[in-house]
Amino acid sequence: MATLQLEKITKSFGPIEVIKAVDLEVTNGEFIVFVGPSGCGKSTLLRMIAGLEEATSGTIRIDGEICNDKPPKERGIAMVFQSYALYPHKTAYQNMAFSLKLSRRPKAEIDARIRDAARILEMEHLLDRRPHQLSGGQRQRVAIGRAIVRHPKVFLFDEPLSNLDAALRVSMRREIARLHTDLQATMIYVTHDQVEAMTLADRIVVLEGGAVRQVGTPMELYHHPANLFVAGFIGSPRMNFVEGRIAHIRKGGVTVSTIDFDTVDVPLADTCCTRQGAAVTLGLRPEGFIVSATSDVGTAASVRLVEQLGDETLIEAMTAGGQSLVVKAAPSLNVAVGEPINLNMNPAELHLFDEAGQALPRASAKTG
Numbered sequence: 001m002a003t004l005q006l007e008k009i010t011k012s013f014g015p016i017e018v019i020k021a022v023d024l025e026v027t028n029g030e031f032i033v034f035v036g037p038s039g040c041g042k043s044t045l046l047r048m049i050a051g052l053e054e055a056t057s058g059t060i061r062i063d064g065e066i067c068n069d070k071p072p073k074e075r076g077i078a079m080v081f082q083s084y085a086l087y088p089h090k091t092a093y094q095n096m097a098f099s100l101k102l103s104r105r106p107k108a109e110i111d112a113r114i115r116d117a118a119r120i121l122e123m124e125h126l127l128d129r130r131p132h133q134l135s136g137g138q139r140q141r142v143a144i145g146r147a148i149v150r151h152p153k154v155f156l157f158d159e160p161l162s163n164l165d166a167a168l169r170v171s172m173r174r175e176i177a178r179l180h181t182d183l184q185a186t187m188i189y190v191t192h193d194q195v196e197a198m199t200l201a202d203r204i205v206v207l208e209g210g211a212v213r214q215v216g217t218p219m220e221l222y223h224h225p226a227n228l229f230v231a232g233f234i235g236s237p238r239m240n241f242v243e244g245r246i247a248h249i250r251k252g253g254v255t256v257s258t259i260d261f262d263t264v265d266v267p268l269a270d271t272c273c274t275r276q277g278a279a280v281t282l283g284l285r286p287e288g289f290i291v292s293a294t295s296d297v298g299t300a301a302s303v304r305l306v307e308q309l310g311d312e313t314l315i316e317a318m319t320a321g322g323q324s325l326v327v328k329a330a331p332s333l334n335v336a337v338g339e340p341i342n343l344n345m346n347p348a349e350l351h352l353f354d355e356a357g358q359a360l361p362r363a364s365a366k367t368g
């Protein structure tokens with residue numbers, strides 16, 4: 001177990017800077033997830049921590065000790081890859097034993113560590129099999145076992161579940177969560193799967209174009225995204241974005257702010273800190289609406305698409321003002337394409353972003 005600190009880490013390949021001054025403090029035993037679109041630098045950052053790639057500038061500390069110049073095997077890390085990277089002619093046992101043999105551990109200790117890892121991963125019965133005799137999930141378990149036996153200070157995972165089918169991904173995801181609970185180890189996990197990020201992470205690091213856009217707990221990112229990028233990236237179906245303008249009006253002796261949403265002026269719960277007439281982007285999650293077929297208050301819209309998922313219904317709707325929105329409705333709502341619906345938005349669920357895409361302080365009493 002260990003802490004990890006990244007200070008102003010950059011990485012350039014030739015003239016192109018792919019990692020831009022990344023700062024991060026990881027506490028002992030924390031589960032950190034890196035997410036972001038393809039090519040944003042997740043693997044490069046992980047590989048620099050592992051020592052497989054050299055940082056162009058900045059400092060990497062593991063347990064307080066600068067390790068920029070240490071070779072991977074001296075950093076006390078173990079990495080698990082998407083591709084498993086197992087030796088095809090070795091058994092699961094031999095694959096797990098390999099690095100320990102290289103470091104000349106006593107045979108009895110190697111055996112004890114492998115038995116222990118196999119027990120944790122519930123794969124004692126698979127130890128004599130070669131990779132081709134194992135399923136994808138079982139191979140990935142061997143790859144994780146190979147990391148566990150090394151007793152690393154930090155576990156690094158680069159999209160370890162991407163090659164698995166949907167059902168197996170779910171069960172392996174739970175195994176990794178259980179593994180983290182059992183080992184209490186510091187783990188850094190790269191994925192582009194939102195559900196993995198949300199369910200596994202103590203904190204998520206959202207990257208875009210090599211820069212950190214926000215670091216926070218899954219719920220912080222979900223409820224208080226710092227910018228449009230994070231707001232649009234976290235959450236599925238994604239947040240709806242609508243352009244609007246702030247108006248401050250005097251009402252009963254106090255100033256209240258409203259925002260024009262489609263044809264309706266929505267009062268904000270608190271006075272918004274931005275100036276009169278400021279252009280803002282409203283962000284509304286699909287579940288931030290009350291959808292009805294009958295109500296005559298709210299925004300009128302017509303149904304463009306209905307997706308019934310069983311426990312909920314997703315509706316793509318077009319408002320009278322020409323805004324396309326995706327909203328979540330109760331499965332009991334019975335509407336068909338072309339029919340009218342009414343959308344009432346919950347002001348507490350509203351997010352506001354300025355013209356630079358930065359979140360404005362929430363205009364609501366609910367701070368969660």
Ligand SMILES: Nc1ncnc2c1ncn2[C@@H]1O[C@H](COP(=O)(O)OP(=O)(O)OP(=O)(O)O)[C@@H](O)[C@H]1O
Pocket residue numbers: 013018036037038039040041042043044045192
């Ligand atoms: N050896 C290299 N030489 C030049 N450019 C590279 C090299 N390795 C990575 N890059 C570039 O660095 C950027 C970040 O790549 P990286 O593999 O870290 O992205 P990623 O976030 O892991 O993407 P993915 O989700 O597709 O795995 C990309 O633009 C990539 O093309």
Ligand SMILES: [Mg+2]
Pocket residue numbers: 042043044
């Ligand atoms: Mg990658």
